[in-house]
Amino acid sequence: MPALLKQRLLDWMGGDSSAFASFNEAALEVFAYQFEHNASYRHYCEARGVTGARLTDWNEIPALPTDAFKFPAHQPRCFPAENATRYFLTSGTTREVRGRHEFEDLELYERSILAGWSQLGLPEIRNPWFLSQSPSDAPNSSLVHMFEVLDRSIASERWMIDLEGHIDTSGFPGKAPVELFSTALALLKWTECNGPTPLAEGSWIFETGGYKGLRETMEPERFREKVAAHFSIPVNRILNEYSMTELSSQFYRWPDEEGHRGPHWTRIRVINPETGAPAGDGEPGYLEILDLANLGSVAAIRTQDLAIARGPSSFTLLGRDPGALPRGCSRAADDLLNQR
Structure with missing residues (x-):
């Protein structure tokens, strides 16, 4: 990995606006590096008639399907396979x-988690609990690693799902405000297997993953209403996160916001599924994400999700392509919690 380009990205993500003249400059430098050093991606680009020398705008960077x-x-x-020190797996x-x-x-990857959280003005984490396996039990989960990065001092008892899929609620919630981090389907499992669990005033919930699980299909609004009622918190205190194993950065949305918001080193494109051209203003299409924190792999990723663009790094998520296979963190949680 080029040390200078990596350091400039780290500085830029940390708030040094002088590291790059523009997002376009940063994106084209990252693409040039990936085109030269990532053989699989280079072959994909060449098959689409794209070479590094021809690009002048980040919108021209081909997005690789997940x-x-x-x-x-x-x-x-x-980089060579033997240089890989860590990997994450999709569910x-x-x-x-x-x-x-x-x-x-x-x-x-870790700078993107912390700097993105700060840049997007998300709440301070003071008393976190994780409806999740621990990092030692799920070392290849990008979501679990994200949780760990958000608070390195988390006590072992704060990880509430064991290897067998049992939820341990001992010690939770106490009388102080808490932050409960979970997948959507793990929260549903909690509401099905436990009585009402009122949280102290000031508490909030982080949830991620889809709502179309293996056991129950639920629209996002109904899901949040159910969870809010169970934990006795306002609906607007439930933060939704959107990301995936193939990305390094995250997008967030509170219920009263129009779309998910990402940090300044990301951009989104919405592509018309019939023409392959950018969708018009307010029109739905396939979501593509350019994440410059993905320096060591591929910055431009083609998701299998449908969305409407709301800004350079913001979108309204409409759901998954009906023809795509189920995937995501919620599915992993659903499989684990129902293995008994």
């Missing part, structure tokens, strides 16, 4: 090929 991370012999990485059953995102180091 399925490309499922081919072990052609991992989209910019899935034992019969499926799981996507794999490899990292030479996690410095940019």
Whole structure:
């Protein structure tokens, strides 16, 4: 990984606006590096008639489909396989090929978590509890690692799901305000298996993952109303996070916001599924995300989600492409919690 480009990205993400003249400059430098060093991605770009020398705008950078991370012999990485120090896996059953995102180091990844949280004005984390497995039990979960990064001092008893999928609520919630971090389906499991659990005033909930699980389909609004009633908190105290294993950065939305918001080193595109051209203002299409924290793999990612663009780094999520396979953190939680 180029030390100078990496350091400039770290500085830029940390608030040094002088590191790059513009997002476009940063994006084109990242693309040039990935085109040269990522053979799988370069072949994909060339098949689409794109070379590094021809690009002048970040909108021209080809987005790699997430399925490309499922081919072990052609991992989209910019470094030799033996230099990988960490990897995260997408969720899935034992019969499926799981996507794999490899990292030479996690410095940019972790900076994106912390700097993004701060830049987007999200609440201070003071008393977190995690409806999740622990990092030692789920070392290849990007979500669990994100939770760990948000508070390195988390006590072991704050991780509430064990290897067998049991939820341990001992010690929770106490009388102080808490921050409860969870997937959507783990929260649903809690509401099904436990009585009402009022949280102290000032508490809030972080939830991520889809609502179309294996056991129950629920619209986001109904889901949040159910969770808010169970924990006796206002609906507007439930923060939704959108990301995926193939990305390094996150997008967030409170219920009263129009769309998910991402940090300044990200951009989004919404693509018309019929023409392949950018969708018009207010029109739905496939969501593509450019995440410059993905320096060691591929910055431009084509998701299988449908969305409407709301700004350079903001979108309204409409849901998953009906023809795509279920995936995501909620599905992993659902599989674990129902394995008994």
